[in-house]
Every structure is written in C-alpha cells, then in structure tokens.
Amino acid sequence: MTTLAITGGRVLRPDLSVTTADVLLDGDAGEVLEVGPDLGGAADETLNADGSLVTPGFVNGHCHVAMTLLRGYADDKPLDAWLQEDIWPAEAELTAETVRAGTELGVLEMIKSGVTAFADMYFFVPTIAETVADAGLRARLGHGVISVGKDDEAAREDAREGLAVAEEIDGLGDGRISSAFMPHSLTTVDGEYLSEFVPQARDLDVPIHYHANETADEVAPIVDEHGERPLEYAAERGMLESEDFIAHGVHVDDREIELLAEAGTGVIHCPASNMKLASGMAPVQRLREAGVTVGLGTDGAASNNDLSMLDEARDAAMLGKLAADDASAVPAEAVVEMATHGSADAVGLESGRLEAGAPADLAVIDLETPHLTPRHDLVSHLAYAAAAADVRHTVCDGRVLMRDREVQTLDEATVRDRASEAAESLVARAGE
Numbered sequence: 001m002t003t004l005a006i007t008g009g010r011v012l013r014p015d016l017s018v019t020t021a022d023v024l025l026d027g028d029a030g031e032v033l034e035v036g037p038d039l040g041g042a043a044d045e046t047l048n049a050d051g052s053l054v055t056p057g058f059v060n061g062h063c064h065v066a067m068t069l070l071r072g073y074a075d076d077k078p079l080d081a082w083l084q085e086d087i088w089p090a091e092a093e094l095t096a097e098t099v100r101a102g103t104e105l106g107v108l109e110m111i112k113s114g115v116t117a118f119a120d121m122y123f124f125v126p127t128i129a130e131t132v133a134d135a136g137l138r139a140r141l142g143h144g145v146i147s148v149g150k151d152d153e154a155a156r157e158d159a160r161e162g163l164a165v166a167e168e169i170d171g172l173g174d175g176r177i178s179s180a181f182m183p184h185s186l187t188t189v190d191g192e193y194l195s196e197f198v199p200q201a202r203d204l205d206v207p208i209h210y211h212a213n214e215t216a217d218e219v220a221p222i223v224d225e226h227g228e229r230p231l232e233y234a235a236e237r238g239m240l241e242s243e244d245f246i247a248h249g250v251h252v253d254d255r256e257i258e259l260l261a262e263a264g265t266g267v268i269h270c271p272a273s274n275m276k277l278a279s280g281m282a283p284v285q286r287l288r289e290a291g292v293t294v295g296l297g298t299d300g301a302a303s304n305n306d307l308s309m310l311d312e313a314r315d316a317a318m319l320g321k322l323a324a325d326d327a328s329a330v331p332a333e334a335v336v337e338m339a340t341h342g343s344a345d346a347v348g349l350e351s352g353r354l355e356a357g358a359p360a361d362l363a364v365i366d367l368e369t370p371h372l373t374p375r376h377d378l379v380s381h382l383a384y385a386a387a388a389a390d391v392r393h394t395v396c397d398g399r400v401l402m403r404d405r406e407v408q409t410l411d412e413a414t415v416r417d418r419a420s421e422a423a424e425s426l427v428a429r430a431g432e
Ligand SMILES: CSC[C@H]1O[C@@H](n2cnc3c(O)ncnc32)[C@H](O)[C@@H]1O
Pocket: 064, 079, 083, 087, 088, 091, 121, 122, 123, 143, 144, 145, 146, 184, 211, 214, 273, 299, 300, 303
C-alpha cells in the first residue's frame, strides 16, 4: 500500500465542523484511511497543508466541459436565442479533436479550482472520457440526445448512440468514469423517444440526467400540449427515479417539489447560468426544506463563464436569499454541503465527505491571504470569500493532481495553446 498524508491543515468534517488534523490516504485503493492527529510520520508521501483548509473535493453536478471553447463567444442573450443563434451552429462544427482540446482546458480549470468530480452531457463522449481518465478526475458522462430537427431515423440513431456510449465508457479510468443516459431536455426530445429509450437505459442500470424546468418558455409547451407539469410528464415516462438527477429545476411548483422529494431525484442548481441567461431563480430553500437532494453545477463555461464551484457556492447563497426574500435562506453551510456531498449524492458518487472509507478526493485551500483574514468561520469563508486561485493542492482517488498550483497530469501551457487554436478554428468554421 502506498500512503499519502495531508499534514498540518484544518479539516472540514462531514458535519461541517473544522478540526486541526492530518488526513491519511491509501493511494492504491484511492480511499481515506484516517483523519486525525500526527499521521504524517509513517506516510510514503506528504502534502503540506500548513495554514490551509482541507475540504472534500468539489463536485460539479452539471457541466458541458468542452464548452470552454465557446467561453465569451456569445453572451447577454436568453437561453433559446443563445442556443439557436450562436451555440448550436458552432457546435455543429465540433470534431473529436476540438472536443478533446476543450475538455483538456475545462478539466485543467476544474483541477485548478479544487473540483475532483463532475457530471457532463455533451458530444464525442468517448473522447471526453479518455481525456478525463488521463487527467485523473472522476466523472459521470453521457451523450446529449436531441430529437428535434431530426427525422425519425436520425433521432433513433442519436438515442441509440446515447445508450451505446453509456455502456462503452462505464468503468473506464480505473472505475473513475461512470455514465448516464442523457436526453437533452423534455422539450428537445420527443415523448415517443423518451418512452422507448428510457426503459432501455434502465436495463443498462444507468441513471437518467436531463435539463428540466429551466425557463418558463420550456414549461409552457408541456403544460399546453399534455395538460400536466413537466416533472409529472417526466415521471410518467420513468424519468424520475432515485438515481436520476435533473439540471436547473428553476420553474417548479409545489407538486413538482413533492414529486422530486418522494422520488429521491436530485436537482443540480446552476445559479450563475440561471442569472446570466435570465432563466429565473430556483426555489432552493423550498427544495431543501422539502427534503430534495440539491447539488450545484456550473453548466457550461459559455453561460457562466467559468467552472469554479467556489463562485457557484457564493452565487447560490446570494441568489437563494433573493429568491426566498429572506437573508437567512440558503446559508453558508447549505451551499458548502451542496458543492460537496449534495452534488455527489445527486450524481450518484460516493465522494463529497472526508472520513475513513470515503474516496480520497480533496482540495487544500490556502487561508493565508488578505481576503480570508480574519478567520472567524471557515465555512463562511468557503461560501462567501474563497476563490479558485486559493486552491493549493487537488487530490483525486488518492493521486495528487495539483501540487502547489502546479497541475501534474496536464501541461498547462500546451493545453491553453491547443484550446485557443481549436476555439479559433471552430468559430471560423461556424462563420463560413
Ligand atoms: C446535447 S449536448 C448538451 C447541449 O446542451 C447545451 N446547453 C448548454 N447549456 C445549456 C443550458 O443551460 N440549457 C440547455 N442546454 C444547454 C449545449 O450547448 C449542448 O448543445
């Protein structure tokens, strides 16, 4: 057994208390062995955490990682116009190699901001899986299925690809890659395909992940056409099970909140994307009070425009108060939970908690900075004051992915150059 000890730091425990302790990891099994005093002496390798906070790695519960290539390409529009006028025409020009370049950039950014796991819906998913596996992160990945604008054969082919990809990539990267069946949304995949393919995904034993109730414009057609709310419609098609998770859940009514809580379906709240696209304010406080598992996600970098879960936590707390018209709503503790084990539970990963037996996924945050001084309350600092650049080290599955801000599994300059070139040629092709 090869052991790694994180020494001299303060550790955020699952109950959100903070204690001065070392963390001992089994690097081969990728597991936390112990959290306690003086564990560094016998370890094979150590990582210095003096003056730092050791937290569970952040879990980005909803992303389109290769959209880093479209960061800053189209801003200041609502969802539908943004997708139809700018994003989808550009994505029509994607190739496996452009997606690889965008994924490398996104993964680099996530490692640098303390993210150790994420869920992702996109195209060229086997390439994404390979890139994520090489970079050392954990992820649940799926091919985004869309039927609108396609004839019946093309729509079926896309759904079949969604199933085939889910089967192909599950377990890659020494088990760090898992999969899901990912219909894009309830309005971009026709009901007949949902009814046909969701049961086939169940046979593969993979969860279902989709965008739901993101904008008011997406709710109205389902209510008009089917006389029921979108999540009632989803439940009838078998898409509201305990292993499933939806992105957004902004425009949900009381009955839908009850359905989510009863089913155990997770909701990934994406506050930055919801604010930027003016989609609305998710009722996060009410969802949590009802017992719904709520996680946090950045969505893609084109609607955020970064992949920092620390930014997302701050946004969630701020927007949650505004949505509830209550300054005590969605407090610091809630968003720290949501960014760690809330997302992990929703996405179906074991990570998000630092305790013996848990996956060895963690981030070490430098506290010795002006904006984190004084240190009355470290949970408050995580929620409201810490930034991506404060992350010193990132460890996933017991392996050091970033040491003293130096990413170990990717060459930063090469990744940035390759992504800039790929982005430039992508938008040039889209403009032709
Ligand atoms: C079919 S792969 C995923 C698909 O989703 C698009 N997308 C990015 N952000 C959002 C969002 O907030 N709502 C809905 N769809 C979104 C992305 O561009 C891909 O086309």
